[in-house]
Structure formats: C-alpha cells, structure tokens
Amino acid sequence: MPASEGREGIILVADDNEANRELVTALLSAEGYQVVCAANGQQALARVEGDSIDLALLDVVMPRPTGFEVCQAMKFKPETRLIPVILLTSLNSDADRIHGIMCGADDFLNKPVNKQELLARVHSLLRLKQFTDELDNAETVLFSLALTIEAKDPYTEGHCDRLSKYSVALGEKLGLPQDLRVALRRGGLIHDIGKLAVPEHILLKPGPLTPEERKIMEQHTVIGEGICAPLRSFRHVLAIIRHHHEKQDGSGYPDGLKGAQVPLTARILQITDIYDALTTDRPYRKALPQEKAFAIMREEVKRGWWDGSILDEFEAVVHGYEPVHPAGSGS
Ligand SMILES: [Fe+2]
Numbered sequence: 001m002p003a004s005e006g007r008e009g010i011i012l013v014a015d016d017n018e019a020n021r022e023l024v025t026a027l028l029s030a031e032g033y034q035v036v037c038a039a040n041g042q043q044a045l046a047r048v049e050g051d052s053i054d055l056a057l058l059d060v061v062m063p064r065p066t067g068f069e070v071c072q073a074m075k076f077k078p079e080t081r082l083i084p085v086i087l088l089t090s091l092n093s094d095a096d097r098i099h100g101i102m103c104g105a106d107d108f109l110n111k112p113v114n115k116q117e118l119l120a121r122v123h124s125l126l127r128l129k130q131f132t133d134e135l136d137n138a139e140t141v142l143f144s145l146a147l148t149i150e151a152k153d154p155y156t157e158g159h160c161d162r163l164s165k166y167s168v169a170l171g172e173k174l175g176l177p178q179d180l181r182v183a184l185r186r187g188g189l190i191h192d193i194g195k196l197a198v199p200e201h202i203l204l205k206p207g208p209l210t211p212e213e214r215k216i217m218e219q220h221t222v223i224g225e226g227i228c229a230p231l232r233s234f235r236h237v238l239a240i241i242r243h244h245h246e247k248q249d250g251s252g253y254p255d256g257l258k259g260a261q262v263p264l265t266a267r268i269l270q271i272t273d274i275y276d277a278l279t280t281d282r283p284y285r286k287a288l289p290q291e292k293a294f295a296i297m298r299e300e301v302k303r304g305w306w307d308g309s310i311l312d313e314f315e316a317v318v319h320g321y322e323p324v325h326p327a328g329s330g331s
Contacts, residue, residue, distance in 0.1 A: 008054075008126070008130070009033055009034070009054040009055060009122075009126040009129070010033075010034045010035075010036060010051060010052055010053055010054050010055075011028055011033050011034070011035050011036070011053070011054065011055045011056075011057060011122065012035075012036050012037075012038060012044060012047050012048060012051070012053045012055070012056040012057065012058075013025050013028070013035055013036070013037050013038070013057045014037070014038040014039075014040070014041065014043070014044035014047075014056065014057065014058045014059060014062065014067070014070065015039075015057075015059035015062070015088065016039055016040050016059065016061075016062045016063060017059070018039070020059065020088075020111065020113075021037055021039070023113070024057060024088075024113060024118070025037060027113070027115055027118060027119070028118075028119075028122065031119060033122070036051055036053070040062055040063055041062050041063070041064060041065030041066060041067070041069060041070045042065065044056070044058060044062075044065075044070045045065065045070055045073060045074075048070075048074055048080050048083060049079070049080065053080075053083055054083065054084075054126055054129050055083065055084050055085075055086070055122060055125055055126055055129060056070075056071075056074065056083055056084070056085045056086070057086050057088055057109075057122075058070050058071055058085060058086070058087055058088065059087075059088045059089075059111075060087050060088065060089040060096065060100070061089070061090075067087050067088070067089075068087070068099055068100065068103045069103075071085045071087060071100070071103040071104055071105050072103040072104060074104070075103065075104030081104075082129070082132050082136070083129070084106040084107070084125040084126075084128060084129055085104065085105050085106050085107075086105070086106065086107045086108065086109055086121055086122070086125065087100045087105045087107075087108050087109070088108075088109050088110075088111055088113070089108060089109075089110060089111065090110065090111040090112075106125060106128075107121050107125060109121060135231070135233060138231060139186075139231065139233065139234075142190055142193065142227070142228065142231070142234075143189050143190060145193060145196060146160065146189050146190045146192065146193045147160070147189075148196075149192055149193065149195045149196060149203075152200065152203065152204065159276055159277075159280065160188055160189045160190075160191075160192075161188075161189070162188075162276050163188035163189075163191075163269065163272050163273055163276055164184070164185050164186075164187075164188025164189050165188070166188075166272035166275070166276065166314075166317070166318075167184040167185070167187065167188045167268050167269050167272045168181050168184050168185050168188075169317050170184075170268050170271070170272060170310070170313060170314050170317050171184045171265075171268060173313050173316065173317050174264075174268070174310075174313060176264075176265075179236055180236060180264075180265055182236070183234075183236035183237045183239075183240060183265055184240070184265055184268060184269065186234065186237045187237045187240035187241065187244075187265060187269055188269065188272070190224070190228065190237065190241065191224065191240055191241050191244050191269060191273075192220060192224065193224045193227055193228065193241070194219065194220035194221060194222065194223035194224025194225070194226075194227065194241070195220045195224075196223075196227075197219065197220065197223045198216060198217055198219070198220055199216070202216055202217055203217070206283065218245070218253045218254060219254075221241060221242050221243070221244065221245055221253065221254050222242065222254050224241040224242070225238050225241045225242040228241060236265070239263040239265055239266055240263070240265045240266050240269050242254065242255075242266075243255070243257060243262055243263055243266035244266050244269050244270055244273065245270075246261075246262040246266060246270075247262075247304065247305045247306070248262065248301075248304050248305060248306060248307060249303075249304030249305065251304070251305075252305075262307075267306070267307045267310050268310060270306055270307075271297070271306060271307070271310050271311055271314050272314065274297060274300075274306070275293055275294075275297065275314065275318070278292075278293035278296060278297070279293050290318065294311075294315055297311055298311065
C-alpha cells in the first residue's frame with residue numbers, strides 16, 4: 001500500500017542502532033503506517049508522552065533506560081499503559097522473555113526482523129489497540145453524561161470527583177484489590193448516571209418529594225445499572241450503582257439488602273457520599289464542619305443506616321488526609 005493512503009496507527013520505533021531503526025521504519029512506512037523514531041530510551045519516553053502513539057516497537061538493548069525499562073515505565077502510567085509494546089531482541093533467551101513479560105510487554109520479535117512476522121504482529125496489536133480505544137471512548141461518553149447531571153445542580157459541582165478520590169483512599173485503607181479500587185473511582189463519578197432518566201422537576205425539586213415522585217427518583221439506581229451493564233469493564237461498578245442507597249437495616253432501595261448483603265464497595269461509596277454532602281454548601285444550609293458531619297453520621301449508624309466499621313476507617317482516612325476541598329473541612 002502506498003504511504004500516501006495511510007493506514008491507521010502511529011508506530012514508535014526505538015532503537016539506538018540507526019541501520020536497524022531505518023530498516024524497520026522502511027518496512028512499516030512501505031505499508032502505509034506513520035512512524036516516529038527514537039534513538040534511545042529517553043527519546044522513546046518523550047515520544048510516548050508527547051505523540052499519540054498507537055504501538056511501540058522497542059529495542060531491548062539500548063543505553064539506559066533500556067527497552068525493558070521504557071516498557072515498564074509505559075505500563076506503569078495510566079496515560080500510556082494501554083499502548084501495546086513489542087520488544088525487539090536478538091537475545092532470544094527465555095530469561096529475557098520472562099523479564100519482558102514482567103515489564104508488561106505484549107509481544108516479542110527476534111532480530112534480524114522477519115518482515116512478514118513484523119507486519120502480522122503490528123497488524124494484530126493495532127487492531128487490539130483500536131478495540132481498547134473504542135472501549136475508552138464508550139467510557140468517556142458515560143463519564144461525560146454523568147457530569148451533565150452534576151452540572152444541572154450548582155451545589156453538587158465537584159461532588160463526583162471528590163467522592164471518587166475519597167472512595168479510592170478508603171478502598172486503599174481497607175486493602176481492596178486493584179480492580180475494586182478502579183471500580184470505586186469509576187463508581188464515584190458515575191453512580192448517579194440513572195438520574196438522566198429522572199425528570200428535572202423531580203430531580204431539582206427544592207421541597208420534599210411526593211411518594212410517587214420518590215418512586216421515580218429511586219429508579220435511578222436500577223436505570224443506571226442498566227445503562228452501564230453492557231460495558232464489561234464496568235462489571236465491578238454495577239453493584240455500586242445499584243446498591244448505593246441500600247441501608248444496613250434493610251430499609252434502603254432498590255432491593256432492601258441488609259448488613260453485609262450490601263456490597264462492600266457500595267457501603268464505602270455511601271459513607272463518602274454522605275460525608276461530602278454534609279461538608280459542602282447546600283441551598284438550605286452552609287457546609288458543616290468535619291466533626292459535626294461525623295457526629296451526624298455516627299447517629300445514622302446507630303439508627304441502622306450505615307456500616308459503622310467503615311465509617312471508623314473513613315474517619316481515620318480523613319484525619320490523615322489532605323482535604324480535597326477547603327469548604328467545611330472544619331479544621
Ligand atoms: Fe444516588
């Protein structure tokens with residue numbers, strides 16, 4: 001394919017050997033891929049941060065940072081971890097492959113490079129990257145939609161973002177695994193997405209809701225779960241969305257779950273949600289000081305609403321934590 005037709009995908013070729021670099025670049029350019037080059041590991045890192053790279057071909061043996069180290073650094077950073085990495089090596093030893101896998105490499109190629117093998121692997125990993133990007137786009141749309149709900153009410157500005165941060169900090173304190181901490185981050189942003197289906201005159205009603213209006217409002221948990229259910233990457237978030245209004249005594253909604261039946265991630269989000277609501281300004285009152293907010297929440301624990309042990313852990317987090325927002329920190 002002539003280069004002018006342009007295949008989708010920008011490929012980084014990092015090799016300190018100029019002849020190798022030019023050879024791989026020529027093979028890829030002849031197929032219509034756009035190639036950017038780096039002559040060492042440092043340049044490679046700058047390229048992946050500055051350019052929209054879709055795939056990185058890294059020579060393993062480069063002056064430090066080596067290809068292994070560049071790969072590891074890329075896979076560590078959230079912004080670059082989804083870029084597929086192929087390690088180019090002439091060493092071909094099991095130890096190097098194992099080291100490469102430990103560094104997060106997606107594939108390997110032996111030098112001298114076999115043209116057909118190179119193109120087959122590049123093609124397959126770029127397809128994978130395309131799927132990841134599409135998924136990423138779907139998530140971005142959901143997060144944007146969730147923010148439109150927040151934008152309707154000036155008093156809740158920044159609420160979801162703070163909730164996300166508090167919940168992840170609490171999840172870390174409780175030793176939750178990475179996938180549940182990711183779910184908490186997402187859940188903080190998106191737990192009320194079902195409110196998209198709640199009419200504004202109910203959503204923004206200043207006074208108390210009628211029983212019929214309350215029924216409609218409560219549907220936001222189930223509707224939100226339905227909106228996010230098709231996304232496989234959101235499977236751990238669904239429990240948060242559905243159950244963030246359950247109460248420990250079973251008087252919550254939508255399922256009237258009790259005690260430990262309420263998923264742990266939902267119990268975490270409830271605590272951070274109420275704390276943030278109490279410590280920020282509302283139309284009917286100013287932000288409460290930190291200690292007053294905790295006193296109210298302890299009363300609610302006694303009433304059978306929230307999980308007291310999680311509230312204790314959250315207090316410890318907040319007391320050792322830089323406040324996310326100055327208003328109502330009370331200190
Ligand atoms: Fe909610």
